[in-house]
Amino acid sequence: MMNQPPHILIVDDHRDIRDALVKYLEKNGMRATSAANAVAMDAAMKVGQFDLIVLDVMMPGEDGLSVCRRLRAQGAIPILMLTALGDETDRIVGLEVGADDYLPKPFNPRELLARIKAILRRSDRGGVVGGSLAGHRLAFDRWVLDTDRRALTDDDGIEVALTTAEFRLLTVFLERPRFVLSREQLLDLTSGRAAQVFDRTIDNQISRLRRKIEADPAKPVLIATVWGGGYSLAADVSAMP
Incomplete structure (x- = not known):
């Protein structure tokens, strides 16, 4: 049916969290289904969209990082990961395997809803690429x-795999070549959220992307660090047929 509210699948082994989120999302105009583990999630996805x-x-059983990696290999459905408070490793790995965003527990349901809406807005614009870059x-x-x-292919025809987070970050730079972007701007453009104190998400993503596209990641020249300012793509960008 057309114009149906978005349908969210909540996968969490804590029943109180699942039930509370289902009620909250439905109260705020969304449809919600819950699953206690990966097996229940797979069953739900066979019968629902x-x-x-x-x-x-x-x-x-199968943990969330493994599930995320598997889902990303199968398609591009948006994924918001819930991580333990203070466990930066899980957040970094989650982004590496293709999560669109993360939220540490315990969390405010209003923030979760805002994150969900931000991800869905990006999806409505054609995934992570805005109109000017789509189809190019x-x-x-x-x-x-x-x-x-x-x-992503080099001049020898060798393809390099990008995670969703790396792809989104690269397209942000390609839309704004030679323009200095602060960490706060990059986080907002890639994740639709504000930076927190000591948030190193963007720096970690920049490091991973540099390892894939720089000739010498230890001496980056493509993604330049602008001291006191942020980062900039130090290259011209052209559209190919």
Whole structure:
């Protein structure tokens, strides 16, 4: 049916969290279904269609990181991961395996709702690529990025795999070549959220992206650090046929 509210699948082994989130999301105009583990999630996805998955990291059986990696290999459904408070490793790995965003427990349901809406807005714009870049092949330095296939290829024809977070970050730079972007701007443009004190998410993502596209990641020249300012893509970008 057209114009149905978004359908959210909540995967968490704590029943009180699942039930509370289902009630809260439905109260705020969304549809919600819950699953206690990966097996229940797979069963739900066989019979229903979902717009986003809220996925807990710590679950019995297949954990959330493994589930996220598996789902990302199967398709591009948005994933918001719930991580333990203060466990930066889970958050970093979650982004590496393809999560669109993360939220540490305990969390405010209003913040979860805001994160969900931000992810869905990005999805409505054609995934993580805005209108100006959708459907293009973009050349920069020795690389070509196919935005539809999310494929990054070097001048030898070798394809380099990108996680969702890395792809989103790269497209933000490609939309704004040679423009200095602060950490706060990058976090807002890639995740739709504000930076927290000591939040190193962007720095970690920059480091991972540099390891994939820089000739020498220890001496980066493509993604330049602007001291006191942020980061900038130090290359021209052109559209290819």
